[in-house]
Amino acid sequence: MIERTTRDFVVGLFVLVGLSAVAYLSFSVGGVSHVGSGGIRLYATFDQVADLKLRAPVEMAGVAVGQVSGITLDDNYRARVEMRVRDRLDLPIDTSASIVTSGLLGDRYITLDPGAEDAILVDGEEIAYTESAVVLERLIGKFLYNVQGND
Amino acid sequence: MRVAYRPLSAPADTRDAHVAFDDVDMAYGGRPVFKSLSCSFPRGRICVVLGGSGSGKSTMLRLIGGLVRPQRGRVLVDGEDVARMRDRALYRVRRKLGMMFQHGALLDSMSVYENVAFPLREQGTLSEHEVEARVRSSLHAVGLDSIADLKPGELSGGMVKRVALARALMREPVIVLADEAFSGLDPVSIKLIEALLVRINHEFGMTMILVSHHIPSTLRMAHEVVLVLPDEVIQGSPADLLASGDERVIRFLNENVDDPGTVLGRMNEFETEVAPESQTTTQK
Amino acid sequence: MMFRMPVALLGRATINFITQLGSMAVFAVDVVIASLKPPLRARQFLDEIYKLGVLSIVIICICGLAVGMVLGLQGYNTLVRFGAEEALGAVVGLSLVRELGPVLTALLATGRAGSATTAEIGTMAATEQLDGLRMMSVDPIDYVVQPKALAMIIVMPLLGAMFTTCGIFGGYIVGVSLMGIDPGTYLTAMESSIDFSNDIAGSLLKTAIFGVIVGLIATYRGYTSEPTSLGVSRATTSTVVTASVAVLLFDYVITALWGI
Numbered sequence: 001m002i003e004r005t006t007r008d009f010v011v012g013l014f015v016l017v018g019l020s021a022v023a024y025l026s027f028s029v030g031g032v033s034h035v036g037s038g039g040i041r042l043y044a045t046f047d048q049v050a051d052l053k054l055r056a057p058v059e060m061a062g063v064a065v066g067q068v069s070g071i072t073l074d075d076n077y078r079a080r081v082e083m084r085v086r087d088r089l090d091l092p093i094d095t096s097a098s099i100v101t102s103g104l105l106g107d108r109y110i111t112l113d114p115g116a117e118d119a120i121l122v123d124g125e126e127i128a129y130t131e132s133a134v135v136l137e138r139l140i141g142k143f144l145y146n147v148q149g150n151d
Numbered sequence: 152m153r154v155a156y157r158p159l160s161a162p163a164d165t166r167d168a169h170v171a172f173d174d175v176d177m178a179y180g181g182r183p184v185f186k187s188l189s190c191s192f193p194r195g196r197i198c199v200v201l202g203g204s205g206s207g208k209s210t211m212l213r214l215i216g217g218l219v220r221p222q223r224g225r226v227l228v229d230g231e232d233v234a235r236m237r238d239r240a241l242y243r244v245r246r247k248l249g250m251m252f253q254h255g256a257l258l259d260s261m262s263v264y265e266n267v268a269f270p271l272r273e274q275g276t277l278s279e280h281e282v283e284a285r286v287r288s289s290l291h292a293v294g295l296d297s298i299a300d301l302k303p304g305e306l307s308g309g310m311v312k313r314v315a316l317a318r319a320l321m322r323e324p325v326i327v328l329a330d331e332a333f334s335g336l337d338p339v340s341i342k343l344i345e346a347l348l349v350r351i352n353h354e355f356g357m358t359m360i361l362v363s364h365h366i367p368s369t370l371r372m373a374h375e376v377v378l379v380l381p382d383e384v385i386q387g388s389p390a391d392l393l394a395s396g397d398e399r400v401i402r403f404l405n406e407n408v409d410d411p412g413t414v415l416g417r418m419n420e421f422e423t424e425v426a427p428e429s430q431t432t433t434q435k
Numbered sequence: 436m437m438f439r440m441p442v443a444l445l446g447r448a449t450i451n452f453i454t455q456l457g458s459m460a461v462f463a464v465d466v467v468i469a470s471l472k473p474p475l476r477a478r479q480f481l482d483e484i485y486k487l488g489v490l491s492i493v494i495i496c497i498c499g500l501a502v503g504m505v506l507g508l509q510g511y512n513t514l515v516r517f518g519a520e521e522a523l524g525a526v527v528g529l530s531l532v533r534e535l536g537p538v539l540t541a542l543l544a545t546g547r548a549g550s551a552t553t554a555e556i557g558t559m560a561a562t563e564q565l566d567g568l569r570m571m572s573v574d575p576i577d578y579v580v581q582p583k584a585l586a587m588i589i590v591m592p593l594l595g596a597m598f599t600t601c602g603i604f605g606g607y608i609v610g611v612s613l614m615g616i617d618p619g620t621y622l623t624a625m626e627s628s629i630d631f632s633n634d635i636a637g638s639l640l641k642t643a644i645f646g647v648i649v650g651l652i653a654t655y656r657g658y659t660s661e662p663t664s665l666g667v668s669r670a671t672t673s674t675v676v677t678a679s680v681a682v683l684l685f686d687y688v689i690t691a692l693w694g695i
Contacts, residue, residue, distance in 0.1 A: 011481050014489045018593025021600040025635050029528060029603065029626055055630065218566050242572040249570075256567030258559075260482075270571045275474075322571070 039066060039084045040123040044097040044110075049079040050133035052099055052108040058083045060112045065089060068110060083110060092117040096129035108133060168227070169194040169326060169358040170215055175224030175234070177210055184210050187224070190377050190384050197352050197359045199369045202379030203407065208362040209253065211379075212328045215360065216250055217241040228326070249324030253331040255311035257303040263314050264290070264299040270321045289317045293347060309340030316347060326358045327351070333365035341365065345372055366407060378403060462576075462655050466584050469577040476582050483586035487548040491594055494547055495540060499598035502535060503527060503605025510606070511614045523616055524625035527606030532629055532638045536599035538686050541645035543598075544591060545678040549653035552583050553674040556657025557667035565658075580658060584650040591646030592639045599638065641689055645682050652678040 049071060058066040066085030074080040085091075094115030101108055112127075121127065168191035177184045184207040192198040202208045213219045214226050217233040226234045228244055236244065257266045268286045271277055277285070290296050293313040303311060312332060319327060332348070333341045345368045352359050363369050369376065370389045378385040378392065380399055385392070392400055510526040556579060559565050565575040603625070610616045629635065653674045660670030 007485050008481060010489050011484050014484065014492065015593065017492075018488075018590075018596055021596035022593070022639065024600055025532065025596055025638075026631055029532070029629050029635070055633075213566070216566075216570050218569060242569075242574070245570055245572045250567070252563045252567055254562060256563035258564055258567070259562075273571060273573050318571075 040087050040121075041069070042083055042085060042091075042121060042125060042127055044081050044083070044127040044130050045074060046079045046081060046097075046099060046130050046132045048132040048135060049081060049099055050108060050135050052081070052110070052133065056107065056109045058085055058110045058112065060089075060114070065112070081110070085112075087123075091121045093119045093121055093125070094129065095121060095127055096131065097127045098131035099133035101134070168192060169229060170360060171225075171227040172211070172214070173225040173227065175214065175226060176222045177207065177214065177219070178222055179210075179219075185379070188379075188384060190386050192358060192360050192377070193375060194358055195352075195356045196374040197348065197361065197372055198375040198377060199373040200360065200362045200377045200379060201364075201366070201369060201403070201407075203381075203403070204364075206379045206381065208379055209330050212250065212330050212360065212362055215326075215328060216245060216248055246322060247325045249319035249322065249327045251312070251315045251319045251327070251329040251332060253334065255303065255315040257311060257314060257318070259303045262300050262302055263295065263306070266303065266314060267318045267321060270318060274322060285321070289320060293317045294343070309336050309343070312336065312340070312344060313347075316344065320351065323355075324357065326360065329359070329361045331363065332361055333363055333368055341368055348372065364407070366404065458659075459651065459655050462658065463651055465576050466581050466651070466654070469574065469581040470585055472577070476578065479578065479582035480586055483582045484590060486551065487544070487583070487586050488590035488593065491544060491547045491590075492597065494543055495594045495598050496601045498539065498543055499536075499601030500605040502539060502598075503531065503602030503607075504609045505605075506530060506535070506602065507606035507609030507614075511610060511616075520614070520616060521620045522624055523606070523610045523614075524621040524623070525628035527610070528603055528625035528629050529634070531599045531602040531606075532634045534686075534690075536602060537595050537638055537641040537645060538682060540595040540598045540642060541591065541649060541682040542679055544587075544594060544645075545649050545653075545675055545682065548587065548590070549649045549674050549678050550671050552587070552650075552653040553657040553660070553671045554667060556580065556583070556654060557660035557670045560658065560660055561662040561664065561667055563662075575658075580654045584654050587650030587653070588643060588646040591649070592642040595638065595642035595645075637693065640693075641686070644685065644689060648681050648685060649678045652681060 052068060052071065054068055054071065056068045057064045058068065066083055068081055069084045070082035072080050072082075081097075091112065092115040094117045096113045096115065098111050098113070099108055100111050115129075171191040172188050175188045176186050177188070188207075188211075200208045200211060210219065214221060215228055215233070217226075217236060221234050224234065225232045229247055231240075231244060233241060233244055257263075258269065261269065264286060267290060268282050271282045271285060286299075287296070290299055293316060295310060295313055295317070298306065298310065303314070306314065316329070316332075319329070327348075329348070332344055336344070348359060348361070349372050351357060361369075361373075370393075373389050376387060376389050376392050378400065380403065383399070385397065385400065387395070506527045507523065510523050511520055514520045514522055514526065556565075559575075559579060565579065568575045568578055607618070607621060610621050611618045656670040656674040656677070657667075660666045
């Protein structure tokens with residue numbers, strides 16, 4: 001076997017290379033959550049979230065500002081979505097949240113449209129104006145029904 | 152099958168027996184090695200176990216070390232029964248034992264020096280400085296100072312056995328077990344190891360239990376011979392054994408010595424040479 | 436009467452299997468106890484990391500690169516039919532991180548490090564080195580087995596991460612340099628589809644579990660091998676077979692249970 005100190009050095013090098021591979025995968029490829037535990041929590045209640053998933057992105061004008069951190073059913077059988085967004089966004093309190101789809105069949109995500117009020121949303125507050133997800137199947141169903149109705 | 156404990160000489164005082172087998176049955180996976188074996192190894196003596204191959208001589212050493220467990224009976228080491236002992240207690244009893252394995256059983260990832268230092272380092276009671284002093288002196292005693300940095304794979308058979316002996320003695324055991332200490336060695340190495348064992352026994356009064364095929368050196372150095380035959384054990388001093396004229400002893404010698412005449416001729420040498428020594432053997 | 440024999444054989448095989456499983460569990464408990472008790476055996480542990488980890492780097496990196504390149508080529512040829520070749524990064528990255536990285540690393544480590552571990556311990560048993568340790572009041576599980584098993588658990592996730600990284604690079608070479616996908620597209624597709632807590636952490640956990648499995652099987656087989664050269668060779672073969680099968684079975688179980 002090779003000399004002890006050389007061996008120790010090589011072992012150390014091995015661990016370093018291994019850890020940097022882990023770090024590369026974690027940070028560069030995996031993109032360890034960019035919001036992290038910081039940021040503020042906002043809530044929004046929707047009639048329909050369709051297949052909105054946990055960790056789905058929250059965007060403003062196409063820029064990711066946070067992600068969905070929880071989806072629960074509230075007492076009125078509506079879907080209550082918790083999301084974490086960056087702080088210092090200073091969103092006006094009349095900001096609206098909509099669930100949209102990327103492309104025709106893509107993933108659902110939430111997009112925020114800022115309002116005009118001076119007062120801003122703080123941690124734990126509820127977004128009042130929401131627009132539910134559009135369920136394509138229902139839309140088609142409704143369309144077919146209407147077509148039939150018109151006949 | 153009947154196995155008897157048949158001392159030819161006056162029986163060794165069993166209370167003074169350092170190691171004793173009491174009615175031991177041993178089998179490996181259903182294949183019996185021996186049945187109701189009884190014999191004893193007196194304190195401070197060089198005892199040699201003789202027997203044909205497959206007679207279970209090595210198994211006896213493994214039983215003493217608690218490496219295998221008998222189906223029945225007691226194996227007494229310094230008054231304690233190792234046959235039914237828990238592992239933790241066994242590790243304590245083994246501190247009294249130094250074992251030299253047939254092929255050395257040296258750790259082949261370590262140098263000779265590290266092998267010999269190993270038992271002391273594991274014990275952890277000595278400083279590295281003291282360990283070094285002891286290892287150097289014992290390597291010197293077995294005449295191997297020059298090869299301390301070699302690996303076991305680079306040694307000859309005789310060297311391996313000498314290193315194994317040095318390692319077995321490192322923890323200053325009160326009982327030394329040696330499995331085939333002389334097998335596969337050249338005459339010079341045999342003489343050397345033989346002299347070492349005799350000297351150590353003489354100086355420190357350790358009990359020695361040697362398993363051997365090498366009948367000439369057995370007869371030269373043993374105080375007590377335990378002859379393990381297929382269905383019986385005969386125990387006694389070499390002189391008594393030879394003088395007894397017991398046909399089984401003669402048959403065993405005839406089968407196992409190339410030239411029985413010389414051995415029988417040497418007997419007399421023994422009686423004059425070894426017998427007095429056996430009486431003056433130091434007792435601890 | 437006709438089917439008595441095969442049923443009896445099945446019964447014996449079952450009993451053997453359960454007995455083995457039981458003694459392996461006892462062995463595992465012994466290893467855990469030995470690794471919690473002092474002394475630390477840092478020297479042995481470093482030696483093992485060297486033997487199991489450093490000496491496996493080359494094979495892991497070469498295989499990772501090759502697998503990544505094949506994935507790139509196959510993925511490209513399939514995706515291009517749907518006009519979705521921009522997704523190549525996602526295909527290569529996801530399949531490496533979630534599945535191929537951990538599993539192939541475990542299989543390679545079984546062949547390279549697991550078999551060596553079994554052979555080494557088995558040879559030590561055959562040459563009475565383990566008994567020699569016992570006679571010096573040193574527990575072979577503490578001195579020989581425990582550092583090897585622990586090192587395997589530490590080394591496996593590191594090797595897995597290296598394999599995956601090399602694979603991603605291999606896919607990049609094929610996709611970007613050979614097939615002319617835009618480098619930004621390749622990396623972005625990968626980054627947006629792979630999530631840390633879902634995919635990367637799961638991948639690391641998977642490799643660590645494979646490390647436990649391979650480490651345990653390799654040391655157990657060596658420790659219980661018959662003390663003959665035939666016994667050692669049998670134990671080594673059995674390590675490779677058992678550990679490979681166990682890795683693939685557990686891979687399914689882990690994926691089914693935790694979705695990683």
